[in-house]
Amino acid sequence: MELDVVGVGNAIVDVLASASEEFLVEHGLAKGSMTLIDEARARELYASMGPAREASGGSAANTMAGVASLGGKPAYIGRVCNDQLGEIFSHDMRASGIQFAVPPAAGGPSTARCLILITPDAQRTMNTYLGACVDLGPEDVDDELVRRGQVLYLEGYLWDKPKAKEAFVKAARVASAAGRRVALTLSDSFCVARHRDSFLELVARHVDILFANEAEIKALYATESFEQAVDHARRDTKIAALTRGARGSVLVAGTEHVEIAAAPVARVVDTTGAGDLYAAGVLFGLTHGESLASAGRRGSLAAAEVISHYGARPECNLRDLVNGALQA
């Protein structure tokens, strides 16, 4: 079977709790960011958090869930441990219609979790204990699987661990050699800041489709001007899809330039997964022969669904929802 998108990322279970602005200050957390934490810090932070709910997450995994919900054919490469959270993650992937066959680690660190604090303004602040993800390596990348996907989708977060970076580079090489497109999401502005030079080289040399939000693309090109950053991205990649929160998104491809308004949301509850689901809509559109504008609209509709509730994955059939809205 031909696949639409093969995603590679950190396999994570989200632990979502409401928190006050004061809680963030008290615990030294930068609102809206993703911080890597060790197990001791994860325990400490968890102990001080309010009651939580759990849901499978992980940036690229959320995007693959979105592609599946839109009616596409996604696969996923990521690593969990053979524990209860790993079972939950694996179940949710397969139950969403995502091909996911990386065997869980038999021992070692537990399945990754991300402690997500949602402030009353619906912003999410993420604290990730990578656990079993640190063992993701080139040996987990199934070349044949990568060759079957029209697009390989990689998350920038992988750049934080040397072995995952190797897996990332290997997958990109396999995809390019097979004439497949390589897509990257920059993931987080702090992540970009940590790896700016190597991301710049990667984008210019290997990336066909680039996803980023405004803060990330500005951080990548070290500019305060969104317009300048867009121009850089236009030169460096074939397609760039750049989100600006409530201000919508901009997609550029060569001389083509499209601006998409954010889809309306009755009440924004939790912005976790907004960028991931936007990418899902765009990737679905691009792998189904749609125009840049149509793919962008699909992205903004998928993002609107996911920010209307807690959790980073769609809670309804996105195919019906998005097709209905696109035809309206």
Place this chain on the structure above:
Amino acid sequence: MELDVVGVGNAIVDVLASASEEFLVEHGLAKGSMTLIDEARARELYASMGPAREASGGSAANTMAGVASLGGKPAYIGRVCNDQLGEIFSHDMRASGIQFAVPPAAGGPSTARCLILITPDAQRTMNTYLGACVDLGPEDVDDELVRRGQVLYLEGYLWDKPKAKEAFVKAARVASAAGRRVALTLSDSFCVARHRDSFLELVARHVDILFANEAEIKALYATESFEQAVDHARRDTKIAALTRGARGSVLVAGTEHVEIAAAPVARVVDTTGAGDLYAAGVLFGLTHGESLASAGRRGSLAAAEVISHYGARPECNLRDLVNGALQA
């Protein structure tokens, strides 16, 4: 410290997924019921379910979370295993402000989970793998803790396992001897049907405050008439609080009879926890010197909050919400 309510119940993590009516039929599930399942059936059902989200549950535990959110002082007795789901359950209890000190089992069956299928009509159908709950026994009941609570709150579900039943009876004896009130929720009409005779005896001899929904109270008194069932309950217990879904609730105490309308809900999403949170509101009211009517209104407001979202525990501060509504 004096406690308002000490709850005893099955400590369970809920696994909530949307499902179609056809899914229930295909898997032989009776809509709205709670069915006990073994581990093999749990695996099979989980494998066929859609993507899910996890949240701490358990009937009496949900009620204690409601009492805490209303500003009360609850404690809880229940048993988890020393695994990831057990950690989640314990965290959520303590983070909710519930005193919970039963140590997790070091081995044996894993923490209980309840596979909850939510149909488009917002009804929940529950399938419970009791796991570590089966080891709850009289040794887990801390007499001193029970004596500190104004009310001991027991869930009928405990009646399904002999050791839990012993724990239940022991706790009721300790509470009665200390002059505390004993409250019982009938839990489920199928549970009532399984244990009708012993429940009848229990209610008449040991229960001061009885909670049940319409189906349960009719099953207990083997009548098709709700009015007849109410009359029986009035004779058997000091206070009975009987819920009728969208039709509100009836509270009786001796000659006093109060009817409470259901509090309005913009959109009913998931009825899981409705009865549990109704009980929380009533118990909070009764332990804070309120009238039957005020306690009933508190219950219906707490229930309205929990059915407006997925999951069986409050997602906001019920004290502010309910006090605001009661004063309006």
